[in-house]
Amino acid sequence: MKVAYWPGCVSRGFTPELHGSMAAVAPLLGIELIELDRAACCGAGVIAEHNQELADTLNARTFALAQQTEGELMMNICSTCQGAQTECQARLDANADYRAQVNDSLASQGLSYEVGLTNKNFLWLLVEEIGLDALQAKVRRPLRNLRVGPFYGCYIVRPMDQLAIDDEHPRHRYLHWLIEALHGTVIDYAGVYKCCGFPIITMNRDTSLKQAARHLGDAIDAQADCLVTPCPLCHLNLDLQQPLAAKLAGRPLGMPVLHLPQLVGLALGLQPHQLGMGKHIVRPSAVIDWSSAVVAASAA
Amino acid sequence: MSEYTLRLRRYDPQSGQAAYWEQFVVELDGHRSVLDAILKHRAERDGTIAIRCSCRAAICGSCGVRINGKPGLACHTHLARAAAAGREGSQVITVEPMGNMPVIKDLIVDMDAVHWQKIGRVTPWLINKQPIPEREYIVSRESMLDITQSMACIQCGACVSDCLSLEVDPLFIGPAQLAKAYRFVGDPRDAQHDERLRDLAEDPHGIYDCTHCWMCIDACPKGVAPMSQIMRLRRLAGSDHQIEDRNNGHRHERAFVENIRSNGLLQEADLLPDSYGGKFHPRAIAVLLASLPVILRAVVRRKVTLRGALLHPHRRQFRDLRGLLDPVERRPERRELNLYITGFDGEGPAQVAGNGPAMVATGTSPTRAATPGPAAGEGR
Numbered sequence: 001m002k003v004a005y006w007p008g009c010v011s012r013g014f015t016p017e018l019h020g021s022m023a024a025v026a027p028l029l030g031i032e033l034i035e036l037d038r039a040a041c042c043g044a045g046v047i048a049e050h051n052q053e054l055a056d057t058l059n060a061r062t063f064a065l066a067q068q069t070e071g072e073l074m075m076n077i078c079s080t081c082q083g084a085q086t087e088c089q090a091r092l093d094a095n096a097d098y099r100a101q102v103n104d105s106l107a108s109q110g111l112s113y114e115v116g117l118t119n120k121n122f123l124w125l126l127v128e129e130i131g132l133d134a135l136q137a138k139v140r141r142p143l144r145n146l147r148v149g150p151f152y153g154c155y156i157v158r159p160m161d162q163l164a165i166d167d168e169h170p171r172h173r174y175l176h177w178l179i180e181a182l183h184g185t186v187i188d189y190a191g192v193y194k195c196c197g198f199p200i201i202t203m204n205r206d207t208s209l210k211q212a213a214r215h216l217g218d219a220i221d222a223q224a225d226c227l228v229t230p231c232p233l234c235h236l237n238l239d240l241q242q243p244l245a246a247k248l249a250g251r252p253l254g255m256p257v258l259h260l261p262q263l264v265g266l267a268l269g270l271q272p273h274q275l276g277m278g279k280h281i282v283r284p285s286a287v288i289d290w291s292s293a294v295v296a297a298s299a300a
Numbered sequence: 301m302s303e304y305t306l307r308l309r310r311y312d313p314q315s316g317q318a319a320y321w322e323q324f325v326v327e328l329d330g331h332r333s334v335l336d337a338i339l340k341h342r343a344e345r346d347g348t349i350a351i352r353c354s355c356r357a358a359i360c361g362s363c364g365v366r367i368n369g370k371p372g373l374a375c376h377t378h379l380a381r382a383a384a385a386g387r388e389g390s391q392v393i394t395v396e397p398m399g400n401m402p403v404i405k406d407l408i409v410d411m412d413a414v415h416w417q418k419i420g421r422v423t424p425w426l427i428n429k430q431p432i433p434e435r436e437y438i439v440s441r442e443s444m445l446d447i448t449q450s451m452a453c454i455q456c457g458a459c460v461s462d463c464l465s466l467e468v469d470p471l472f473i474g475p476a477q478l479a480k481a482y483r484f485v486g487d488p489r490d491a492q493h494d495e496r497l498r499d500l501a502e503d504p505h506g507i508y509d510c511t512h513c514w515m516c517i518d519a520c521p522k523g524v525a526p527m528s529q530i531m532r533l534r535r536l537a538g539s540d541h542q543i544e545d546r547n548n549g550h551r552h553e554r555a556f557v558e559n560i561r562s563n564g565l566l567q568e569a570d571l572l573p574d575s576y577g578g579k580f581h582p583r584a585i586a587v588l589l590a591s592l593p594v595i596l597r598a599v600v601r602r603k604v605t606l607r608g609a610l611l612h613p614h615r616r617q618f619r620d621l622r623g624l625l626d627p628v629e630r631r632p633e634r635r636e637l638n639l640y641i642t643g644f645d646g647e648g649p650a651q652v653a654g655n656g657p658a659m660v661a662t663g664t665s666p667t668r669a670a671t672p673g674p675a676a677g678e679g680r
Contacts, residue, residue: 009566012614014604040564040621046556049531050539052636054557054628061624083514091637094644098637105628109620158514167384183334195464195513202575203547205587210468212512239392240603243594279603281594 001129005033006062006119008078009041010232014240017276018232021261022077022122024275025251028138028268029130034069036062042084044233045155045199052091053102059088063119064111073118075125077261079231082121083155083163089119090162110287121156123230123260127174132181140269142183148263149187149224150175151215151238153231154195175228175260180269189222191215196234201241206248212237213249224286226256228263235259239281256284304379306337308349309407310395321404323392330380334393335363337379338407349404351490356522361456365407366396371458371519398461400470415457418474422481422500425671429491437489449640450483450529454524459516459526471505475516475526478507482529485536497537501545507533508549521639532636539634548575548583563626564618569609 011019026033039062041047048055062085066074092099093115103112120128126135157165157172165171177184197211199239205265218240220226229235237245239257246253258266262275277284303325311319324345326337335353340350349376353363359377368385374395382393385515401409458473466472473481481500484490500506507530518528536551537543555574555619561566572591576584588595598604607613 010568013566013568013608014598014605038617040618041560043560043565044556044566045531046553047560049534050553050557051535051629051634053631053634054625057624057628058560090639093635094639095642096645098635101635105624109624154513156514160516194467195511195515197468198512199512200465200509202552203549203573204469207465207469207472207509208511211464214468240594240598243597244591271427279601281597281601283601 002032002034002069002071003028003036003073003125004040004066004069005077006039006074006081007035008076008081008232010236015232015235015259017279018077018235018259018261021259021265021275024270025261025265025268028265028270029074029126031095031130033075033124034071036065036069037072039065042078042081042088044080044085045087048084048087050298055084056088056098057102057105059085060092060099060113061106061109061111062217063089063092064106064113064116066119067114067117068111073120073125073129075120075122077122077230078233079121079153079156079229080233081155082119083158085119086162089117095182113172115277118232121230123156123174124132125172125177126178126264127171128169132241133264135178135264136181139182139267141267143179143263144183146184147187147225148179148184148258149189149219149222149227150179150192151196151219151227151229151231151234151257152193153229153234154193156230157193175230178183178260179228179263181277182263184263187219187224189215189224190218196231196237198220198233198237201237208237209241209245209248212241213245213251215251216242216245216253216255217249219255220253224255226258228260230260232259242282254282256280256282258284302330302380303332304337304383305392306334306341307392307394308338308406310349311397311403312348328379330383331378333375334365334367334379334382334395335539336379337393338374338395350404350408352408356479359454361454364398364456364458364461366394366398366461368394371398371461373456373521376521396631398457400461400463400466401457401507408453409457409461411457413459414470415455415474417475418477419455419480421473422477423484423492423496424480426484426487426490427492429489439488443488445487445641446638448488449524449638450479450486453479453483453520453524454522456521458519458521459524462515462519464513464515465509465511469483469505469509472509473500473503474508475510475530476524478510478525478531478533479526482533485533491551493536497533497541498543500533501537501543501547501549504547506547507537507657508545508547517581525640527572528638535634548577561622563612563615564621565614567612567614569604 006259007019040058042059043055106112152175176186194215197208201208235257242253265275304327305323307321307323309319310322324341325670326341328337339349354360356375358373363374367377367382383391386392397403397407397409404410453476463475466474485493485496511528514527538553544550552575555571559571573579573584578584578585
């Protein structure tokens, strides 16, 4: 299937391994990525906090660019993008006057957003479009004996009504289902649906890092081998900042955190170096024995 | 009538025993509430169960508990619905006391120690503009609609129970409390908007301590959306009152917006120092030094490249972005669409100002600071 692909900012910034691993995994799943290389940041809730219409205009621009492609739908790889864009889309779709006002701004760029765009995170696309049975049929390296803790990221599980999470689409269970489909063991620890703390890292560093440390510690106590997250911002606090979080918490952590496409890629038979595992601050090789040699090679 | 299984968290500090789970079965119709089931069991089988309740109509806010791990009102949760949401299809309804507050007994938590004390923190009353008009203040319909959402709070504590900032920082003022603060900051009759905003922005545990996790929005049984009210407080404090808080809140927001306006995509290497006042500001240098081990490791692992961090690889392709964003930013009145008030097209929303546009205009217009007297609040 062809999708209008919005990689987000951080996957091309401080978590380049996410963008790379998505590009490596997509062909194995029959996904053709039409990258929206002219689209700009979703605002991550911060621009909306400054000026709602500014954030809505930026995202309407992205939606309009997606609608110009041949993609069946728009796909993102970031929980924060999913949540921030869904919120903007709700406002744009709710009110024709408001939409017309935003489209007036976009007219200078020859763009217009029309109601009806579907925007799904890679996680939702895997479950709802590709299907877990079809995914399971492609597994070349079952993740047996790997104990994986899901870490969803706030923006992809709340608010439930805005994200259309209901009995028919229990999207807050998809990461659990996915780990099972790849033959891994789900570790249900206290932090599964909690906040990594990243949004306030520059405002209240202690509160922010304490949140990250708490969830990492809970996952360790629940005997997880690693976490997996569909959110690169969570990854920044959980992986990049992990040494600082450990220092603040006063306990050793050393919990590897994988991006969603990395976990899928491993199960589909890709090598860790193809998935950028060597770029992590906490090396997955610490717990994933069968990948250690390749991760070391990639980092060299 | 059907049988429903409830699993209650019991705790009696006078017994000297630790908290424990107790399971029982109640026969009731599925449309009856979880509270009905607990009260029935208490009346017929076990009079020692402690739960607070009063109105049984989702108005008084007394029966806040956690049902199947999520906060809510026991009187406002149908048994059939709660059973369907039981853990892993078990149909067992789990009821436990709310979080972030000490348990007094069974399902009763100490609201005074946390919730009410924090409510007191935000000066939860109107400070009249002077001189007080001879008759009543006259307030525009728009401005009252604007604070309707925060006025809908029934003080049940559900949002406090699951607040993730409060979980690690007990000094955080709290979601219900900051929603209450907006109720007065948004009220044109109040005389101390600037003082209130300054107080909440400067407090290290104030509006910039909210981690934007949406937990309170899902927790609230009345649609108050405390997090949205906190974001409105930030908008007013930063953009309208230009408060340069000590927590870098406004600085971070401004740095983020400017970063996107210039680069299109977020340039993280700029955002961090700019949020602290710029690369050469002592605050920024201190944080960069503290982060040095992490930065070096990220460079060694090629997670971050010097080229990517120091140059601006995307900037060229987003030259047209300023032309799009600047006119929006320069509008004389900032426009906010609050779907709680406006609803969706075709739903028969409560249109603001009769047939006018269904949106609330706020911003720096001089009329925002309403003067007391007959014209108070107009043009808000």
